[in-house]
Amino acid sequence: MSLGAADLGSLADLAAGLGLLDPQGQPDGSWFSEPASRLKSCISNPAQRAGLLRFVDEVIGGDDATTDDRGRTWLPLVQHDKPQVTVSVVVDAAPEGWVVIGVGATLATADGSTPAAGLRVHIPVVAITKDGHSRPDGPLLPGTPDGLVEISVQLTFATPAPGEAGLQGVNLTAVVPTAAGPGAGISLTLHGLQLPGAGAPQDLTLDLSHPDQLATSARLPAACWALR
Numbered sequence: 001m002s003l004g005a006a007d008l009g010s011l012a013d014l015a016a017g018l019g020l021l022d023p024q025g026q027p028d029g030s031w032f033s034e035p036a037s038r039l040k041s042c043i044s045n046p047a048q049r050a051g052l053l054r055f056v057d058e059v060i061g062g063d064d065a066t067t068d069d070r071g072r073t074w075l076p077l078v079q080h081d082k083p084q085v086t087v088s089v090v091v092d093a094a095p096e097g098w099v100v101i102g103v104g105a106t107l108a109t110a111d112g113s114t115p116a117a118g119l120r121v122h123i124p125v126v127a128i129t130k131d132g133h134s135r136p137d138g139p140l141l142p143g144t145p146d147g148l149v150e151i152s153v154q155l156t157f158a159t160p161a162p163g164e165a166g167l168q169g170v171n172l173t174a175v176v177p178t179a180a181g182p183g184a185g186i187s188l189t190l191h192g193l194q195l196p197g198a199g200a201p202q203d204l205t206l207d208l209s210h211p212d213q214l215a216t217s218a219r220l221p222a223a224c225w226a227l228r
Contacts, residue, residue, distance in 0.1 A: 011055075012025065012051075013051045013054040013058065014052070014055040015051070016047065016051025016052075017042050017049070017052025017053075017054075017055055018039060018042060018048070019031055019038030019042065022047075041131065043091075043099050043101070043128045044099055044128055044129065046093065049091070049099065053065060053073060053075060053091065057075055070094065071092070071093075072090050072091065072092040072094070073091045074088040074089075074090050075088055075089045075091065077089055083107060083108075084107065084108040084109070084111075085105065085106070085107050086106045087103070087105050088103070088104045088105070089103065090102040090104040092124070095127070096130075096133070097133035097135060098127040098128055098129045098130055098133060099127070099130065100125075100127055100128075100141065101124075101125055101127075102122055102123055102125050102126075103122075103123050103125055105120070106118060106119065106120045107119040107120075114156070114157065114158050115155060115156060115157045115158070116156040117153070118154040118156075119151075119152070119153055119154075120150075120152040120153075120154070121149070121150070121151050122150040123142070123149050124142075124146065124147055125141060127140075141178075142178045143178050143179050144178070145177070145179050145181045147178040147179060148175050148182065149175070149176045149178060150173065150175050150176075151173070151174045152171060152173040152174075153171070154169065154170070154171050155169060155170045155171075156191075157169060159192070160194050163196065165194060165195060165196045166192075166201075167191070167194070168192025169190075169191035170188070170189070170190060170191065171188070171191065172186070172187075172189075173187050173188075173189075183209070184209065185209045186207075186209050187207050187208060187209070188205070188206045188208055189204070189205045190203065190204045190206075
């Protein structure tokens with residue numbers, strides 16, 4: 001009789017991460033013919049990566065892993081309550097040829113406070129190539145064109161009454177390169193922007209690294225008027 005995911009409990013996620021179980025949760029008999037290959041793919045293979053992240057998240061405890069607006073998984077490692085500081089391992093599988101493992105930190109005001117403020121920093125550290133891909137610049141990301149450090153500041157306000165002008169939040173994000181080539185970028189997002197008499201609030205994102213494009217935004221004057 002073989003053991004499946006249902007028989008292993010929380011260890012099933014570890015077994016899936018190591019490639020011992022297939023995506024259906026059944027033992028993969030081919031693992032023993034190529035164990036080194038399966039272990040190497042624990043990050044590059046989507047199913048193995050998901051299992052490994054679930055196992056690490058459960059073993060570490062604390063807050064659950066979260067996914068940000070760019071699809072990156074934040075896995076909390078160290079947390080402090082006063083002030084609210086969290087240091088995380090960040091996994092980004094969005095790049096076509098590799099998975100990025102980085103370090104992230106967040107600083108936030110107390111839960112439930114209004115207005116609320118938060119700071120988020122993400123530093124990509126290493127790239128693990130996916131199957132069939134290579135990376136000429138090597139695995140380390142700092143000092144390469146892909147080693148972009150992201151710093152984001154968020155402000156959250158009380159929700160305005162229906163029909164009244166208001167703003168639910170502001171997000172200012174700066175992208176800082178660690179190598180020559182890509183330029184720095186900065187963007188401003190107005191969340192829940194509500195104009196007088198408008199049916200529903202909307203979000204507005206402005207690319208501040210290209211000032212010449214701001215004048216062509218037909219919605220910018222209305223946004224500025226609403227914030228007077």
